Amino acid sequence: MPSQSDTPTGWRPRHGVYWLIIMPALAMLVLLYLVPLADVLVTSVTDPKPGLDNFLLLFTSTSVQKTLLTTLRIAALTTFVALLLGYVVAYAMRAANSSQQRLMLFCVLLPFWISVLVRSFAWIALLSSRGPVNAGLMAWGLIDEPLPLVRNETGVLIGMVHVMLPYAVLTLYANMRGIDVRLVAAARSLGASRFQAFRMVFLPLTRPGLIGAGTLVFILSLGFYVTPALLGGGKVLMIAEYVAVQINDTLRWGLGTMLATTLMLSVLAALWALSRVLDVKRLFGA
Amino acid sequence: MNRHHATGIVMAFAWMVLGFLALPAFAVVPISFTDTRYLAMPDEHWSLQHWRAFLSNREWHDSIWQSLWIACVSTLGAVVAGTLCAIGCWRASSRWSERVRTAMILPMAVPTIVYALGIYRLYVDLDLVGSAIGIVFAHTVTGLPYVVLTVSASLANIDPRLEQAARGLGASVGQTLRWVIVPNVVPGILSGAIFAFIHSWDELIVVIFIGGRAFFTLPRRMWDGINDNLDPVIAVVATGMILFTLLVLSAELALRARRPRS
Amino acid sequence: MLSPVPEPLVRFANVRKSYDGTVDAVSALNLEVARSEFLTLLGPSGSGKTTTLTMLAGFERPTEGRIFVDGEDVTDVPVEKRGIGMVFQNYALFPNMTVAENIAFPLRVRGVSRGEMNSKVMRALSMVRLDGFGDRRPQQLSGGQQQRVAVARALVFEPRLILLDEPLGALDRQLREQMQYELKHLHQRLDVTMVYVTHDQVEAMTMSDRVAVFSTGALRQVDEPRRLYEAPASLFVARFLGESNALPATVRQHDGGSCAAALATGETVTAVMPVRCAPGSAVHLVVRPEKILLGKAAQASPNRFAARIAEVTFLGDQTRLRLVAFGADDFIVKLANTAGQETFAPGTEIDIGWQAEDCRALAE
Numbered sequence: 074m075p076s077q078s079d080t081p082t083g084w085r086p087r088h089g090v091y092w093l094i095i096m097p098a099l100a101m102l103v104l105l106y107l108v109p110l111a112d113v114l115v116t117s118v119t120d121p122k123p124g125l126d127n128f129l130l131l132f133t134s135t136s137v138q139k140t141l142l143t144t145l146r147i148a149a150l151t152t153f154v155a156l157l158l159g160y161v162v163a164y165a166m167r168a169a170n171s172s173q174q175r176l177m178l179f180c181v182l183l184p185f186w187i188s189v190l191v192r193s194f195a196w197i198a199l200l201s202s203r204g205p206v207n208a209g210l211m212a213w214g215l216i217d218e219p220l221p222l223v224r225n226e227t228g229v230l231i232g233m234v235h236v237m238l239p240y241a242v243l244t245l246y247a248n249m250r251g252i253d254v255r256l257v258a259a260a261r262s263l264g265a266s267r268f269q270a271f272r273m274v275f276l277p278l279t280r281p282g283l284i285g286a287g288t289l290v291f292i293l294s295l296g297f298y299v300t301p302a303l304l305g306g307g308k309v310l311m312i313a314e315y316v317a318v319q320i321n322d323t324l325r326w327g328l329g330t331m332l333a334t335t336l337m338l339s340v341l342a343a344l345w346a347l348s349r350v351l352d353v354k355r356l357f358g359a
Numbered sequence: 360m361n362r363h364h365a366t367g368i369v370m371a372f373a374w375m376v377l378g379f380l381a382l383p384a385f386a387v388v389p390i391s392f393t394d395t396r397y398l399a400m401p402d403e404h405w406s407l408q409h410w411r412a413f414l415s416n417r418e419w420h421d422s423i424w425q426s427l428w429i430a431c432v433s434t435l436g437a438v439v440a441g442t443l444c445a446i447g448c449w450r451a452s453s454r455w456s457e458r459v460r461t462a463m464i465l466p467m468a469v470p471t472i473v474y475a476l477g478i479y480r481l482y483v484d485l486d487l488v489g490s491a492i493g494i495v496f497a498h499t500v501t502g503l504p505y506v507v508l509t510v511s512a513s514l515a516n517i518d519p520r521l522e523q524a525a526r527g528l529g530a531s532v533g534q535t536l537r538w539v540i541v542p543n544v545v546p547g548i549l550s551g552a553i554f555a556f557i558h559s560w561d562e563l564i565v566v567i568f569i570g571g572r573a574f575f576t577l578p579r580r581m582w583d584g585i586n587d588n589l590d591p592v593i594a595v596v597a598t599g600m601i602l603f604t605l606l607v608l609s610a611e612l613a614l615r616a617r618r619p620r621s
Numbered sequence: 622m623l624s625p626v627p628e629p630l631v632r633f634a635n636v637r638k639s640y641d642g643t644v645d646a647v648s649a650l651n652l653e654v655a656r657s658e659f660l661t662l663l664g665p666s667g668s669g670k671t672t673t674l675t676m677l678a679g680f681e682r683p684t685e686g687r688i689f690v691d692g693e694d695v696t697d698v699p700v701e702k703r704g705i706g707m708v709f710q711n712y713a714l715f716p717n718m719t720v721a722e723n724i725a726f727p728l729r730v731r732g733v734s735r736g737e738m739n740s741k742v743m744r745a746l747s748m749v750r751l752d753g754f755g756d757r758r759p760q761q762l763s764g765g766q767q768q769r770v771a772v773a774r775a776l777v778f779e780p781r782l783i784l785l786d787e788p789l790g791a792l793d794r795q796l797r798e799q800m801q802y803e804l805k806h807l808h809q810r811l812d813v814t815m816v817y818v819t820h821d822q823v824e825a826m827t828m829s830d831r832v833a834v835f836s837t838g839a840l841r842q843v844d845e846p847r848r849l850y851e852a853p854a855s856l857f858v859a860r861f862l863g864e865s866n867a868l869p870a871t872v873r874q875h876d877g878g879s880c881a882a883a884l885a886t887g888e889t890v891t892a893v894m895p896v897r898c899a900p901g902s903a904v905h906l907v908v909r910p911e912k913i914l915l916g917k918a919a920q921a922s923p924n925r926f927a928a929r930i931a932e933v934t935f936l937g938d939q940t941r942l943r944l945v946a947f948g949a950d951d952f953i954v955k956l957a958n959t960a961g962q963e964t965f966a967p968g969t970e971i972d973i974g975w976q977a978e979d980c981r982a983l984a985e
Binding site for chain 2: 091102158164168169184186189196198201205208329334
């Protein structure tokens with residue numbers, strides 16, 4: 074390993090010390106994070122009795138299937154819209170001058186750090202039938218009565234895109250920044266029109282970014298709880314909220330942990346697959 | 360010209376999307392001054408009634424206090440353990456330390472609801488549901504990734520030759536750490552601390568499960584408020600939370616400006 | 622030797638370019654490129670040579686003036702419609718395409734049929750001696766090979782003109798020299814017009830039919846390499862190409878193409894004066910270090926002065942002397958180390974001199 078040969082010799086004999094200082098964090102992670110997750114896994118095949126009965130519900134229970142379908146549909150739609158909007162924003166950021174760029178980056182980062190709860194609440198207020206969006210549309214005479222924008226899938230989608238867009242923009246932007254601008258210039262000088270240069274050179278080069286951003290947004294969307302619960306108003310049940318309902322209201326631990334396990338394994342499998350194409354750690358990099 | 364036309368359309372559309380990103384949260388600010396009893400923009404005049412209601416409500420005060428100290432203590436834990444871990448992994452730099460660093464990201468990747476179930480079951484067994492130490496530990500372990508990532512990033516920026524140069528100029532291991540390594544990592548530690556703090560301050564799902572009857576942090580009380588009745592007082596709280604986040608975020612931006620670029 | 626023909630392939634007519642509206646990156650440019658010519662734009666960075674090339678390519682629009690290619694005004698023609706091949710500084714090979722796909726790109730966007738495309742790509746590959754490399758990715762090639770792919774890509778659609786923007790800058794010295802000859806041979810074989818940008822004077826001299834020297838946004842001189850070196854029209858050109866001794870002097874009198882000028886130390890010198898200057902005006906007397914005569918040889922020359930050797934540096938094929946003369950200590954003489962060349966020691970008093978035609982009086 075190259076990094077090891079860089080290590081000054083004076084540090085070598087103290088290797089044990091490094092594992093000692095890694096320990097507190099590692100112990101916490103194992104005891105307070107990995108053990109609980111393992112417990113969820115175990116419960117899913119032992120409660121109420123050992124076996125894969127809980128997982129059979131994935132194929133037999135209509136309410137489970139309906140929830141899964143809703144989850145997949147909303148996650149897919151969110152991913153599609155976030156990629157589309159995110160691509161345009163990232164493209165514009167790349168083309169903008171540096172002062173514009175800073176303002177744009179600020180606009181992207183700002184919602185990143187405002188609590189999802191606060192943002193969902195703001196969207197409820199904005200989209201409700203007496204809220205400013207409907208009021209504005211009626212004042213302009215575009216509609217006669219309030220549109221149902223919240224407590225349905227539309228509201229969930231708006232809220233989720235809003236939460237996911239920064240992830241898409243930042244991942245795509247990081248990818249686009251790595252593309253040499255001269256490549257597009259070269260394509261133009263060789264006879265490609267603006268559109269041809271974009272389609273044949275720029276777009277293919279952003280494919281890793283699209284794959285990365287798409288996977289990231291999709292798997293984060295799968296596990297979403299707060300936004301769908303609040304903006305769906307209990308009418309749009311995604312998997313995370315469904316799990317919470319099983320535990321808190323009906324105390325069906327077997328079903329709840331089975332769905333949680335399914336959710337976790339899908340997310341980790343997607344991440345693992347993605348890690349074969351790109352450096353996943355960078356996606357989560359601050 | 361044609362080219363400016365196309366770029367202009369892209370730019371205009373991008374700014375619209377950016378507006379969609381940045382502005383909506385701020386809708387809670389005017390709503391907090393509404394003169395109505397429901398969630399709406401101020402109708403006839405701006406009113407302080409909901410701010411007064413908030414200021415005279417002890418439950419909200421208790422929640423703020425709880426959220427604040429839980430966030431502070433768990434940030435401290437995450438910063439100490441996370442920084443040591445990042446430095447240890449950086450120095451040990453073996454396949455195993457690389458795996459540890461990857462494992463540290465798990466809490467960011469695994470859906471919170473899954474962890475909430477697991478930690479709830481563990482705490483039921485240990486009788487830690489509704490205990491302060493339980494919440495602090497849960498927030499510490501889920502805050503770790505932020506610290507490990509930011510500190511690792513700072514460490515990766517340190518040119519290995521800097522250290523060799525320091526050693527070559529006669530500095531001991533301890534002196535090298537104190538004068539060369541640590542000064543370069545401090546901004547990373549502070550950034551990580553801010554992220555870990557915001558993480559705990561905003562955390563809702565785990566607290567819903569393990570908070571019991573004693574712990575109603577600010578997010579949990581807001582959550583209950585939104586689900587029970589959409590009282591405009593919540594807009595007041597939301598406004599406060601945004602202001603607080605902006606404050607913390609600008610501190611982070613100031614730090615980032617000072618952090619040396621790789 | 623080539624000289625501008627009545628109908629040039631490229632013509633810059635009074636072109637000016639300003640990016641910010643206050644400073645001109647290129648000003649009052651009038652330049653012609655003849656058919657089949659290899660013309661090099663030479664100058665330090667910021668001299669306007671690259672701006673000139675990008676305007677010709679179509680990436681930048683002149684603020685004023687027109688650009689003609691083949692008699693057609695292309696000033697407002699977009700890049701992709703100009704039919705000009707370009708080789709970029711860092712090659713700009715598309716990493717998402719194979720070598721063959723890269724070379725096929727200009728044909729693909731022109732809608733050339735698959736069969737014709739394949740045969741043209743094959744021919745271009747063999748032209749740059751990369752047969753069999755078509756399926757590789759650009760990242761798998763060495764710098765020199767990438768360079769050849771970039772050239773093949775610019776040649777394959779048989780453009781009327783090929784522009785090269787410091788294409789050898791990223792290569793090490795040996796490879797660069799080899800590529801210089803390859804490019805030159807390619808130019809001769811294909812009979813194509815090439816406009817080449819570089820800041821390396823040796824490169825410019827090696828490859829070009831003519832060199833256009835730029836500085837601070839202005840074209841200073843265009844000529845064949847030999848004439849540029851031996852008959853620089855300005856002090857800048859004299860200093861930029863090769864080494865020279867420049868002695869400040871004042872014009873006393875002039876007579877047709879020559880003049881008599883007085884040095885600050887009092888001596889009077891006769892020199893060639895390519896651009897006429899009025900008596901009393903300040904000039905620099907420029908003499909190339911290898912044109913200096915020493916000792917006995919100097920005594921016969923019309924310009925003869927006393928000097929002392931300050932330093933002797935042996936450089937293999939030549940010896941370089943630094944002399945104290947004309948009140949300064951930076952007068953340089955270069956001697957070829959031919960058989961029987963006498964050796965010199967520091968501290969020796971010696972006569973120096975030069976022929977009148979080897980000394981040029983140039984204004985600033």
